[in-house]
Amino acid sequence: MTTLSPQVTKNVDHWSSELFDENTRSEIQSLKNNLEELEDRFYKNLDFGTGGMRGIMGVGTNRINKYTLGRNTQGLSNYLKKYYSKQKLKVAIAYDCRHNSKTFAKIVADVFSANGIEVFLFEDLRATPELSFAVKQLNCQCGIVLTASHNPPEYNGYKVYWEDGGQLVPPHDKAIISIINDLEYSEVNFSAQDDLIHVIGKEIDDVFINASVQNGVLLENKDEYRKNLSIVFTSLHGTSITAVPETLKRAGYTNVHIVEEQATPDGDFPTVKSPNPEEPEALEMALKLAEKVNADIVIGTDPDCDRLGIAVRDLEGKLTLLNGNQTMVIMTKFLLEQWKGLAKINGNQFVGSTIVSTPMLPKLTEHYGVECKIGLTGFKWIAKMIEEYPTMDFIGGGEESFGFMVGDFVRDKDAVTATLLACEIAALTKANNCSFYQELIALYNTHGFYKERLISITKKGKKGAEEIQTLMQQARENPQKTINSFGVVQIDDYLASTSKNTETNTLTTLAVPKANVLIFTTTDGSKIALRPSGTEPKIKYYISVNELLENSKDFDAVHKKLEDKIDAIINSMELL
Numbered sequence: 149m150t151t152l153s154p155q156v157t158k159n160v161d162h163w164s165s166e167l168f169d170e171n172t173r174s175e176i177q178s179l180k181n182n183l184e185e186l187e188d189r190f191y192k193n194l195d196f197g198t199g200g201m202r203g204i205m206g207v208g209t210n211r212i213n214k215y216t217l218g219r220n221t222q223g224l225s226n227y228l229k230k231y232y233s234k235q236k237l238k239v240a241i242a243y244d245c246r247h248n249s250k251t252f253a254k255i256v257a258d259v260f261s262a263n264g265i266e267v268f269l270f271e272d273l274r275a276t277p278e279l280s281f282a283v284k285q286l287n288c289q290c291g292i293v294l295t296a297s298h299n300p301p302e303y304n305g306y307k308v309y310w311e312d313g314g315q316l317v318p319p320h321d322k323a324i325i326s327i328i329n330d331l332e333y334s335e336v337n338f339s340a341q342d343d344l345i346h347v348i349g350k351e352i353d354d355v356f357i358n359a360s361v362q363n364g365v366l367l368e369n370k371d372e373y374r375k376n377l378s379i380v381f382t383s384l385h386g387t388s389i390t391a392v393p394e395t396l397k398r399a400g401y402t403n404v405h406i407v408e409e410q411a412t413p414d415g416d417f418p419t420v421k422s423p424n425p426e427e428p429e430a431l432e433m434a435l436k437l438a439e440k441v442n443a444d445i446v447i448g449t450d451p452d453c454d455r456l457g458i459a460v461r462d463l464e465g466k467l468t469l470l471n472g473n474q475t476m477v478i479m480t481k482f483l484l485e486q487w488k489g490l491a492k493i494n495g496n497q498f499v500g501s502t503i504v505s506t507p508m509l510p511k512l513t514e515h516y517g518v519e520c521k522i523g524l525t526g527f528k529w530i531a532k533m534i535e536e537y538p539t540m541d542f543i544g545g546g547e548e549s550f551g552f553m554v555g556d557f558v559r560d561k562d563a564v565t566a567t568l569l570a571c572e573i574a575a576l577t578k579a580n581n582c583s584f585y586q587e588l589i590a591l592y593n594t595h596g597f598y599k600e601r602l603i604s605i606t607k608k609g610k611k612g613a614e615e616i617q618t619l620m621q622q623a624r625e626n627p628q629k630t631i632n633s634f635g636v637v638q639i640d641d642y643l644a645s646t647s648k649n650t651e652t653n654t655l656t657t658l659a660v661p662k663a664n665v666l667i668f669t670t671t672d673g674s675k676i677a678l679r680p681s682g683t684e685p686k687i688k689y690y691i692s693v694n695e696l697l698e699n700s701k702d703f704d705a706v707h708k709k710l711e712d713k714i715d716a717i718i719n720s721m722e723l724l
Contacts, residue, residue: 191675425457500545
């Protein structure tokens, strides 16, 4: 690249003006000889994706910084004042362990207060589900959490929550984005009204943790079961250390071993390549400690404590990592059993999940006479289901990306309560001379053995975004007729809102909002979903295959058959 595009040049010149602080102008000046970097920083505005706005920190319109956060907050303030014109406005703000999160949270609080909005700002880092809880607890119209979940250390982000405690959804999201896009940076008011900013902490912690215990407990008066369970827990340098250990303690778990090397919050995440519980390497230290203390279960959470990874002992006693789909189906099964035991299932209940999660879940819920509602990727859509069906009872919800929500007291994926629920299941099964793993196999016996795998391909920067767009366009315009020698019988295009039966060449309408997702179904029941990430520079391929498992003794053989089938699909689609 020898020259900047006209729009980038215009943005760079604007950000070099006196409107922006000296540090900003100085950083731009230092990049004048790196045109490729300037292009990437200024070629677009950061977008709101499935989890809000997330990006690399630094100067630029395509970065997380004081001005992009300020502009978003100003736009959000304008919308709140318009939408809730007759109400006193209140906002709750939390932040995680990432670099600059505390500073950014204060900047966001300043802008809200400058616009006359009362702010409840957590005194220190807190788990994201506690922010969702606080929004409802404090009767706020809105909430913000500064986090980039499991992204690398150079990232940060800005999640927006609405008055129900769920993340921002239509029609509010588009309306707010429209207002933000029309804003000039000169319109952002950074002049805080300090008397409108209230610092909160323990008073919310106690209520949240008690609610987590109330919702996550399966075993009434069974503390002997809990004391007999050996748990290893790691917060992976994140915020869960502020909530999970205390939640387990209040529930009655006394045999909890914390990975001390990872217990201190640290935005560099120094002991892991990625603080992502989806990655086996992230739990290596926890697994080593588990072998040392002969633990029954290992649990690790991501930096903002909304997702969890679990390892349990398999049939040979070896610690084995479960994926998000496996965790979801077994947690759902035990919640359904609890509701059934209390005679609370009457046909007016539902479970929530997403279009890229395992097809096994609807089969499981149908077995109990409970509906499984399926929405787009992201827990904001599960939270929206609760609002859309107020006369129905919400039991729980999950998605393949290691997130689960127990009940509706929190309206987002919640690793605090889900950790407790996982321990309850492990304690109960151990007391019954069974195991977490055996229960999973039993589910496969009953409902079919479903196996999933996620392939993520990273494509960074402007060029990468264009490549992802091209891949999706090609998949739509020239879809594969066969995948792994099996014919494609159905193509669901969520951008066009159509489901095509390729055998009859008929179209039906998909009853969910539009999204850039394609799902191919083959004659053997395999499903392959293509979806650009809303928060990372990645295109994701979700692969699901299944077989009957008539005898538990055949588990290993069928498991290998499914793994081989996934490998064959990957080769057929030339993904790796």
